[in-house]
Amino acid sequence: MNTNKLRDLREDRDLTQADIAEILNVNQTTYSRYERGDINNIPLDVLIKMALFFDTSIDYILNVTDEKKTYKRKGIK
Structure with missing residues (x-):
């Protein structure tokens, strides 16, 4: 996994790892490990x-793709 994408997505919104961890309902240390690639099975x-x-x-x-743009989703908000 390209962990730079996670960091870039977070930094594009001027958020800290703690901010994202709270949004995802995970520990900040866990999120940090996602970004570093220490945990590959998110x-x-x-x-x-x-x-x-x-x-x-x-x-x-x-x-899997370099296309950042999302696509139409089915019933998920």
């Missing part, structure tokens, strides 16, 4: 929250 519910919050796709977060 829980699906956390990935969904990240994608929705950052208005991007899970594919972008996981480095």
Whole structure:
């Protein structure tokens, strides 16, 4: 996973790791480990929250695509 994408998404919104951790309902240390790539298996519910919050796709977060733009979602808000 390209962990720079997580950091870049967070910094683009001028947020701290603690801010994002609170939004995702995870410990700040856990979120920091996501950004550093120390944890490669991010829980699906956390990935969904990240994608929705950052208005991007899970594919972008996981480095499957470089397309930051999101796509139409089915019934998820």
